[in-house]
Amino acid sequence: MSETPALFDRTALARHRERARSNPALFLHEEARADMQDRLSLVNKTFRAPAIVTPFPDVWRDALPNARIVPDADVLDLQESTHDVVVHAMALHWANDPVGQLIQCRRALKPDGLLLVQLLGGQTLQELRAALGQAEIEITGGLSPRVAPMGEIRDLGALLQRAGLALPVADSAVLTTSYQTPLHLMHDLRAMGETNAVSSRLKTATRRDVLLRAMELYADAYSDDAGRVTATFEMITLTGWAPDASQPQPLRPGSAAQRLADALNTVETPLKD
Numbered sequence: 001m002s003e004t005p006a007l008f009d010r011t012a013l014a015r016h017r018e019r020a021r022s023n024p025a026l027f028l029h030e031e032a033r034a035d036m037q038d039r040l041s042l043v044n045k046t047f048r049a050p051a052i053v054t055p056f057p058d059v060w061r062d063a064l065p066n067a068r069i070v071p072d073a074d075v076l077d078l079q080e081s082t083h084d085v086v087v088h089a090m091a092l093h094w095a096n097d098p099v100g101q102l103i104q105c106r107r108a109l110k111p112d113g114l115l116l117v118q119l120l121g122g123q124t125l126q127e128l129r130a131a132l133g134q135a136e137i138e139i140t141g142g143l144s145p146r147v148a149p150m151g152e153i154r155d156l157g158a159l160l161q162r163a164g165l166a167l168p169v170a171d172s173a174v175l176t177t178s179y180q181t182p183l184h185l186m187h188d189l190r191a192m193g194e195t196n197a198v199s200s201r202l203k204t205a206t207r208r209d210v211l212l213r214a215m216e217l218y219a220d221a222y223s224d225d226a227g228r229v230t231a232t233f234e235m236i237t238l239t240g241w242a243p244d245a246s247q248p249q250p251l252r253p254g255s256a257a258q259r260l261a262d263a264l265n266t267v268e269t270p271l272k273d
Contacts (some may be wrong), residue, residue, distance in 0.1 A: 007149075010074065016190075020191050026192060032118040035118070035237070036116060040085070043114065048066070050084070051082075052069055052070065060089055067087075076101065081109070082110070093120045099159055102162075105117075106240075114240075115160075115238075119156070121152065121153055124234045126232050135217055139210050140210065144200075145201055146201070167239075171237055173235045174232060178231070181215065182229055185231050
């Protein structure tokens, strides 16, 4: 049987990230780092053996005391039952096997250890996706993948349960930025290492007429009052815990000691079969 083709070209992705390191624009990673530190400060637990999975170690190296930095790879360099918290930082949206990544992180956690995942979600770059798609359809009559597909929060939250994590939570925050022109946005994406690495992408440069039309459509549809173009980045955070007997457990169905209708002071109306 033939193997399922990989969604992302990891070789191209590594090349894009290496190019970004020479002149980085990693404000999304810095935003994610600050958010992660805020979240962990609210957890009533002291983490002594953290690990951080990241493609940009310079941003994350000092994010947590004594954190072990782990490169973002298909097979993560994590040992089983070693860490009390694992942070998967801004990389899961490029994973060919996101469930496999989460399972590897869960196995690396001690019982009652915390997994915190930060990644870009489906609303990210929706403006650029729309403008490039419309321009390509108008001029060439076809459509090719130019912005990487990204998961929706509902689907991403379900991955935590598939990976065997307890108490799963998913939440989203939308960050809206502005740029002088769409080309300035594209320059920033290059400096983030977030340019197109979809395996089925066109391997040639975007036609000039397609690019110019896309820039025109973008500016017409997504300019603000100051004449700058807006760009959306959806930051999704997933949290889950390695299972442990000390955690809250769901009650057995039918074991409630009080009827919900009584607690709400309402009349219960039985439904027909």
